[in-house]
Amino acid sequence: MGLLDGKVAFVTAAGGNIAGATARLFAEEGAAVACADVAEEDVRKTAADIEAAGGRAIAMVCDVTDEDAVKECIARTVAELGPLTTLFNAAAHSEQRFKVADMPVDMWRRTIDVDLTGMFIVCKYAIPEILKAGGGSIVNISSTYGKIAAAERPAYCSAKGGVRMLTKSIAVDYAADNIRCNSILPGPIEGPRMLQRNPSIEAVVARHGQRLHFKRLGQSIEIARTALFLASDESSYTNGADMAVDAGYTAF
């Protein structure tokens, strides 16, 4: 018996590293998964992997900043997979490094739009469907940098801080409807995107220095397992909480 038997999940950024691992784990645990991403090829791969492993999944191209696109994707999810119970919001944009005075306003807007407004839009259209299903669980990806600041990442830090409070706001407003909403604050997680900015994984570990207490980066499956806990009934009294999955980064 899977921890998510009978659930229907909508997973954004499912073509990516963390949400891809989460979509696969949710499916392994019995959920039918709508895999959404702006990158068509990547998201098709995730859905195909799930089906090849014997799970149920559909792939959809979706820009979370586009209200109409999100509306349509949620409707398609319900039509094809059944009542929506579970949401995993991971779509995020990683902007270039700037201090505030040097950051172009367009760049600020883009980051806030994808990382925060996109999440709002997905929640806005998913919640009515989750209400129809009698309740469910929303898991939002914030970041270590939603709690403590990274150097020269004002938009990302602000957006991820916003994610934590959006999460709590939804938790408070929809608790009576049996909807839980929690956020995960991942520390540095190993992924291909990292190598666009850094010469090697070892260099990233070294840059984080003594704050990275396990002396290794996290793996996407470690975030996925936390998401599984929050998505499942195992966490039935956990609502509006921030879960740091960061090897002690924010403890230090």
Next chain:
Amino acid sequence: MKRLEGKIAFVTAAGGAIAGATARLFGAEGAAVACVDIARENVEQTAADIVEAGGRAIPLVCDVTDEDSVKEAVAKTVAEFGGLTTVFNAAAYRDPAAPALEIDVATWRKTLDVNVTGMFIVIQQAIPHMQKAGGGSIVNISSIYGARVAKRRPAYSASKAAVRLLTQSIAVDYAEDNIRCNAILPGPIATSRLLITNNSFEAVAERHRPHLPAGRLGQPEEIARTALFLASDASSFTTGADHFVDGGYNAM
């Protein structure tokens, strides 16, 4: 596959509601459980329940504030089960409610001694065995009142805040030994202890209602399932973190 197969757990306050539920769940998930409490009768019942359900458990009478008593209990655990990998620290003293001026210093000391120093002693005795085992997980029970104060509970609130930072300190210092340490901050949980100072669970829920989005008290099993997540390898990148299991109390 059981989630704590091969683990050996030391559970304090195992005669109580929360740690009792946790000990039973740990036992059901394959751990051998040393059930530790100052009250013999209750802890014998918990251990008997585990054995009856097909698990492995021993009851141990132990005062966590007594270094020799803890040393002996840990030694008995290791002798009986062959090691120690997992600690669940829940022993706490419920101090009488009163503002600071009305609390005698002995009551303050007793509260800090059980709630924080007792936890320190258990951890101090357990860690060498966890190091020998190649690592492990420690789960400490703090409280929502370790983050947001309760009225007329200065000693309890201070002690539970100290638990959070003790937890983070252990996490940072022993990460290199592959030992993880996390805190759970339960909200109001329906335990018989609550009925010492309240007429009914409904009365407690009613009193909390404006600040408790869940609109109900938590159940001991809901804390136990969170403890299971933190004790198991599912939370392998999580250390030094606070886990609110509070029905949304701290979100608003």
